[in-house]
Amino acid sequence: MPDRSRVLVLGGGFGGIGAVKALKKAEADVVLVDQHDYHTFQPLLYQVASDLIETTTVGHQLRDLFHDQSNVTVHEATVAGIDLDDRSVTFAEMAPERYDQLVIGLGAIVNFFGVEGAEEHAFPLYTLADAVRLRTHVLEVWEDADRDRSLVESGALNVAIVGGGPTGVESAGALAELYRRDFAADYPEVPPDKARIVLLEAGDDLLSMFRADIRRYARRALADRGVEVRTGEVVAAVEPTQVTLKSGEVIPTRTLVWGAGLEANPLVHGLGVDLQRGGRLPTEPDGSLAGHPEVFAVGDIAWTTVEGSDRALPQLGSVALQAGEHAAHSIMRLEAGKTTEPFHYHDKGTMATIGRGAAVVQTKGGRTMKGRTAWLAWGAVHLALLSTGEDRAKAAVDWTWAGFSHERPGRISVRTDQP
Ligand SMILES: Cc1cc2nc3c(=O)[nH]c(=O)nc-3n(C[C@H](O)[C@H](O)[C@H](O)COP(=O)(O)OP(=O)(O)OC[C@H]3O[C@@H](n4cnc5c(N)ncnc54)[C@H](O)[C@@H]3O)c2cc1C
Numbered sequence: 205m206p207d208r209s210r211v212l213v214l215g216g217g218f219g220g221i222g223a224v225k226a227l228k229k230a231e232a233d234v235v236l237v238d239q240h241d242y243h244t245f246q247p248l249l250y251q252v253a254s255d256l257i258e259t260t261t262v263g264h265q266l267r268d269l270f271h272d273q274s275n276v277t278v279h280e281a282t283v284a285g286i287d288l289d290d291r292s293v294t295f296a297e298m299a300p301e302r303y304d305q306l307v308i309g310l311g312a313i314v315n316f317f318g319v320e321g322a323e324e325h326a327f328p329l330y331t332l333a334d335a336v337r338l339r340t341h342v343l344e345v346w347e348d349a350d351r352d353r354s355l356v357e358s359g360a361l362n363v364a365i366v367g368g369g370p371t372g373v374e375s376a377g378a379l380a381e382l383y384r385r386d387f388a389a390d391y392p393e394v395p396p397d398k399a400r401i402v403l404l405e406a407g408d409d410l411l412s413m414f415r416a417d418i419r420r421y422a423r424r425a426l427a428d429r430g431v432e433v434r435t436g437e438v439v440a441a442v443e444p445t446q447v448t449l450k451s452g453e454v455i456p457t458r459t460l461v462w463g464a465g466l467e468a469n470p471l472v473h474g475l476g477v478d479l480q481r482g483g484r485l486p487t488e489p490d491g492s493l494a495g496h497p498e499v500f501a502v503g504d505i506a507w508t509t510v511e512g513s514d515r516a517l518p519q520l521g522s523v524a525l526q527a528g529e530h531a532a533h534s535i536m537r538l539e540a541g542k543t544t545e546p547f548h549y550h551d552k553g554t555m556a557t558i559g560r561g562a563a564v565v566q567t568k569g570g571r572t573m574k575g576r577t578a579w580l581a582w583g584a585v586h587l588a589l590l591s592t593g594e595d596r597a598k599a600a601v602d603w604t605w606a607g608f609s610h611e612r613p614g615r616i617s618v619r620t621d622q623p
Contacts, residue, residue, distance in 0.1 A: 208233055211535060212293060212303035214283050216243045216266045218521040219309030219503030221591075222528025228273050230536050235301060237293075239282040241266055244332045245590060247521060248599070250371065252335040253342075253461075254378035255386070255612040261598040263332045264591040283310065285474055288496055305498045305535045308485070309528060312504040312519065315465035315482070321442035326462040329371060338461065342379070343617040345458050346387060349394070359456025361399035364447050366439055368405030369412070370556040371463035373422055376403040377558040379461075380429035386612050401430060402455060404437045406464075411564070413518075413554060414572070418564045421574045425562040466519060468505045480507035484516065489546035491531050497538070500531035508547060517549050521589070526550065557582045560606070 209232045213220045216238035227234050242263040251257045270276040282296040286308070294300045314330050316322035327338045342363075349355040363383075365376045380401045388396065403410070403426065409419050410426075410433065423433050438450040439460070447455045468483035477493060480486045484507035485493065491508055493499045501508075503524030507516045517523045526549055534544040555578065557563040563579040566572045573581060583603060587596045606612060 209304035209535075209539060210235065210302065211305045211307065212237070212301050213307040213309065214238075214286075214293065215309035215311055215503075215505075216240070216278075217246075217309055217311050217503060218524035219311075219505075219528040219531075220307065221269065222525040223307045223309065223500075223502065223532045224270065224273070224276055224528075226529040226532030227275070227535065230275065230532070231539065232275060232305075232535070234273075234276045235279065235303075236266065236270070236276060237279045237281050237283065237295065237301070238266060239280070240332075241280045242332070243269065243591060245595070246330070247586060247589070249329050249332065249335040250375040250378050252332070252614075253329060253338040253375065254382045255339060255614040256378065256382075256606055257599055257602045258614060259332060259336060261590070261595050261602070262335070264595055269591060283471060286471065288475060288493070288499060291498070303498075305500075305538070307500045307502060307528065307531050307535075308505060309502045309524065310469040310471055310505050312466040312468050312482075313470065314462060315467040316462065317465060319439055319442060322439070322460075322462060325442045325444050326366070326460045328462045329375060330466070338459075339614070340617045342382075342459060343615060346391060350391060356394055356398050358445070359398075359400075360445070360458050361394065362402065362455065362457040363400070363459045363461065364402045364404060364439075364455050364457045365461040365463060366404050367462070367464035368403060368407065368410035368433075368435065369463065370554075372403055372405070372461075373410055373426065373556055373558060375461050375463055376401055376426055376431045377429055377562070380426070380431045381559050382612055384430050386615060390615070396430060400432060402432045402434060402457075404439060404449070405433070405435045406438045408435055410435070411556065414556075414564060414566050415570065418566060418572050418574060422556075422558060422564055425558040429559055466504065472505065480516070482507075490534050490544040491527055491547045492534070492544070497544070500527075500534065502527035502531050511546065511548065520554075522552065523549055555582045555585065 211232045211234045213236045224236050245262045248262045267278045281298045284296050285294045292300050292302045314328040328334050365372050440450045441448040485501040487501050487508045491500045504519040530547045551568040553567040555565040561576045563582040564574045565578045590596045
């Protein structure tokens, strides 16, 4: 079918998936390429890291998502370069692909802001591999401390978490519950004050995008779970066994969780485009790149402004998903000889969970909800957002079990270097 257009979608995250699904009825061959063979549901990564849910609830095989879409081909390959003038993309492991339309949804990478030692020693929480690495590390540190009690005394069990946004708050709450419930039962001889959880935020308060009552509630809920919240604190250096703050204070820890910042996928630097803050690709109101109406940037990699302002849409899964769907509609309009329309983000509100029975919700209009009701709302929304019914069922079982038993089922580390 030589007159069918070829749509190349780079990245199987929320943006890429949104675009491919919305192209189901398009008269086009759609090629989706990701460096992994799975889609990652990032909002629940901290639950993998803290042993609450399984990796396969958060990582879903990409091919499986498109079994009912005959116009889609999926490849696992790493994008090496994008040539906008030649309309082609090169890959590390396969031959180049040409396109008529391109959707760039390659996401972001963690920004360590040049903090000494952070890249080498901190534990970011952005990919599924990050979550599994953190989970395994935490289990190993406790086993190390069990074998060598001097490690407990030297603060090896402490965890420091950088960033008081949703990622930091959710990680701190989840790790605190793991520590204060499961590990307290697994290692009853370790006093809780020898396993501190410290949340460090450079600004004045946690969850800066939320209203004051929500921020106060979040602090209280974290304190109830034994988290030390420290605001106005900046990390200056990270070493394998300690973190040094700008104030000079040293916190002994082998586990610094980095939930503090992102920058766009570095591939953007080869595009010859003037980049926006965080290296993000500036887009036209319809999500396309200036001078390239056939190329759309979606999700964390894009800088798409809110209508009537120069403020960019936030780096959220809901923004990425809707932007991907909009790119697909634009592509179909272009194919039908129509003009594209501006992208309007439908903001359904912001939410974060702090732990069992504790979450916060704020709607676009500023209405807030907190506590158990917000927690149930958070659970319902995240169940609905998961990729498939199978993932929803797996999460529901794990959450229900943990809800009744207070137990986290995944507390084993499988080492591939052992028999
Ligand atoms: C811990 C955490 C919690 C979050 N919680 C929430 C939340 O509660 N609610 C919310 O709305 N948002 C949340 N977010 C944000 C949300 O997950 C992101 O905004 C969203 O995933 C962005 O989607 P995306 O498609 O732009 O990028 P991604 O989902 O990151 O997808 C990018 C894809 O590109 C692929 N890729 C990257 N480089 C290459 C390459 N060179 N070659 C091939 N493939 C490549 C990656 O493998 C990945 O699959 C959270 C994020 C994190 C990290």
